[in-house]
Every structure is written in structure tokens, then in C-alpha cells.
Amino acid sequence: MARPIRAKTVRQAVMLVGRRALRRLSLEAATFRFLERAPGNGGTVRGQLHLHAVSVAVTSALAADMARVRGEAPHLAGLLHDIGKLVLPIAFGEDAIEQITSQHPSGQGRVALEREILGIDHALAGALLAERWGCAPEVIQAIAFHHGGPTGIAVPTPETACVQLANGVADMLSGGEADHPLLEAALQCLDLDSSALDRLAEAASTPLGAVASGRLGEQVSDTSQLAQLDDLTGLANRRHWLQTVRGDLAERGTGAVLVVSVGGLADVTRTHGYGAANLVLTEVARVVSRHGLAGRIGGVVLGVWIDGSADEAMAAGALIEAEVAAAERDGTPPVELHLGVASAPADGSDLALLLEAADEASTRQRDAARGDAPRRDDVSMDHRRAA
Numbered sequence: 001m002a003r004p005i006r007a008k009t010v011r012q013a014v015m016l017v018g019r020r021a022l023r024r025l026s027l028e029a030a031t032f033r034f035l036e037r038a039p040g041n042g043g044t045v046r047g048q049l050h051l052h053a054v055s056v057a058v059t060s061a062l063a064a065d066m067a068r069v070r071g072e073a074p075h076l077a078g079l080l081h082d083i084g085k086l087v088l089p090i091a092f093g094e095d096a097i098e099q100i101t102s103q104h105p106s107g108q109g110r111v112a113l114e115r116e117i118l119g120i121d122h123a124l125a126g127a128l129l130a131e132r133w134g135c136a137p138e139v140i141q142a143i144a145f146h147h148g149g150p151t152g153i154a155v156p157t158p159e160t161a162c163v164q165l166a167n168g169v170a171d172m173l174s175g176g177e178a179d180h181p182l183l184e185a186a187l188q189c190l191d192l193d194s195s196a197l198d199r200l201a202e203a204a205s206t207p208l209g210a211v212a213s214g215r216l217g218e219q220v221s222d223t224s225q226l227a228q229l230d231d232l233t234g235l236a237n238r239r240h241w242l243q244t245v246r247g248d249l250a251e252r253g254t255g256a257v258l259v260v261s262v263g264g265l266a267d268v269t270r271t272h273g274y275g276a277a278n279l280v281l282t283e284v285a286r287v288v289s290r291h292g293l294a295g296r297i298g299g300v301v302l303g304v305w306i307d308g309s310a311d312e313a314m315a316a317g318a319l320i321e322a323e324v325a326a327a328e329r330d331g332t333p334p335v336e337l338h339l340g341v342a343s344a345p346a347d348g349s350d351l352a353l354l355l356e357a358a359d360e361a362s363t364r365q366r367d368a369a370r371g372d373a374p375r376r377d378d379v380s381m382d383h384r385r386a387a
Helices: 010-017 019-037 049-065 072-081 086-094 094-103 107-118 122-133 137-146 158-173 180-190 196-203 216-221 237-252 265-272 274-291 312-329 351-370 375-380
Strands: 255-262 294-295 301-306 336-344
Touching: 010 019, 010 336, 019 072, 049 072, 049 158, 049 196, 049 255, 072 158, 072 301, 086 094, 086 107, 086 122, 086 196, 094 107, 107 122, 107 265, 122 137, 137 158, 158 180, 158 196, 180 196, 180 237, 196 237, 237 255, 237 294, 237 301, 237 351, 255 274, 265 274, 274 294, 274 301, 274 312, 301 312, 312 336, 336 351
Parallel strands: none
Antiparallel strands: 255 301, 255 336, 294 301
16 A cells, blocks of 8 residues: 555554555455456456456546545446456357457447347346345446446446446556547546546556556547548447537437347348348448438447437338338348337437437337347346436
């Protein structure tokens, strides 16, 4: 602890460090040892989970201090935020997880691919496990939403925002791409500006061999050097689409979000190859782009902002389904489209709320088409709706 006074007994050491800090150190040490021994998480990133957990926990606690968020939830949730990565290999097999992590070791890309292939992501799996363990609701919620939930930008609580910032800083220090929309939403929730990221980076542990590039705040706040188009589909990328829609919603107060989730691409990949799946997604994106301001907001999720009512958005969705079906008759491999609509102000005045409502509508449509029973997270994960 780099104290100037040397402790000569254990009692003196406890008094100097303080019980709160000692409790955190004990939790970090125990969690570090457990995650260091635990299998899973995919071979491409095995051996890093215990280091990342402690880094995020320490940084979450600092973010909480900066924003005056009381309690131990940010620290504990930071330690356990990725615990779902140990659950998925047990549930689905290590081969399936290896396939995912070989394409996207971390970040939004991994989360999106987990949902597409497995039907659940590691954040929600970890939250379900924490719920079974009897963790506090604020800890469960922070684990579930550390990647922004289904919409990618949901920040339901200040405790969640602390973990999101810490996870984002740790990823950037390890050379990963910044999740700009989520970081901005978390900073806004805590009433902090982007310069706070540099203070968090100074405190973050970087044992992965990464060197901080410095000025993380500038990396997040500087939009002039960021591309506005998605490389694959040609639609607006996630950051640009969210910023544009958020600004239009704030100015007008009305409009509708249409979420188009493209299912079946995993089957296309297995039968025709990864390139064919990308081609199908690109063709669907081309159709979607004709019906409003379209963007790729997730791996296989497209968003359309429509300057109109929910009925107009549903009509646009029907046209998209018909046009995609016509393209399939021309030889395109078949896919499933799951659509969801939400409108302002009926479903909320915040973009995160609209995306959450549209995503839930899309999920209900998918489950109804397949005749599925309500999912575990639909039944008891009340914190998911809290966004």
C-alpha cells in the first residue's frame, strides 16, 4: 500500500490500511486465484481473465469514488463482471466458445456473436449465476449490463456506469477499440466528462503488457477522425447512427425505431461459409437502407430511424420482409428477420428505452414464430427491463 509508516504487527497493518481497503484486497486476491485456475473463456484469451477482473474492480471503485457512488457494489461487480465467460463453455462446449473468441476475443463484437450463435451472451449468463448466488440486485444488474445490455447503450444505474467505464478503460489500455456510445452514456450517467477516463487509466492495473497511449478522454471525445460508415454493410456505423438518432430525437421529440435482427446467418456460415453470411447481411442492409436512416448497431442487428409513427415503422418493416423474401427467391440463402418497433414518446423519450422496447418486441416475435416458452431472463431478470 506504499504507506510511509511501516507496520510491525498485523493489527497495525489492518489499522493503517483500513478495513474497507482490506476487504477489497481480500476479495481481489481470492477472485484472482479462482479465475487464474478456472478453465474456459476460449483458448485465445485464456490466462487473462483474472488480470482483467482485478483491473476492472480497482477502476470501478475509483470511478465510484469520483462520482460519489456509495457502497461496495461497483467493486464487487467489477470483480465478477465476466464470470459468465466461465459458464458458457460448460453450457455450450468449449468448441463453440473457441469459434466465437477466435473471431472476437472481447467487446461488442463478442457479445453480438454470442447472442447470434448461443442465444445468450456472457453478461446475462453471469448475471443469472450471480442471481443464483444471492448477490445484491445492484451487483447483478451491473454484471448484466456491463456491455450495455441488448441495446448496447443502456446504463440503468450509477453502479453499472462505474463498471462500464472501468471495463472500457481496461479494454482500451489493452489495445481494444473504445465503445464510444456506451462510454459516453456511462459518463453522462455519472455526470463526468471524458477527462475522467485519463484519471481512471492512471489507476488501472495493466499487467497484460499493454502500454497506455495516454489521453483516453481525447480518444473518446474526438469524433473528427472516426469513420461514419460500417465497413461491411455500408450503413452508418453504430456510433454515428446512435449520435444522429439521439440528436434528432432530442430536437423533435417524436419518431420511431425499427430494429431488424437477421437470424439464420450461423446456418449460412456452416453451409456456405463466412463470406456468404457476410454477403447475405450486406444484401439485407441494402434493402433496409431504403426505408429510413439505417445503421448497423450490432453484429447482426440493424436499426432504422423513421421520422413518423409506430404504424409507419411497422409498414416499413413489412416492406423490408417482402423485399428480402423476393431476394431469396433469386437464389439468396434464406434468413429469418425478427422485427421490433418502438416510438417516441409512447415508449419513452430516451433512445436507450426505445431500443430496449424494440429489442423486446423483436425477441417476442422470434419466440412466437418458433413456439418457444418464455426465456429464463424474460421471467426473472427484472434488472434487464430496468434499463
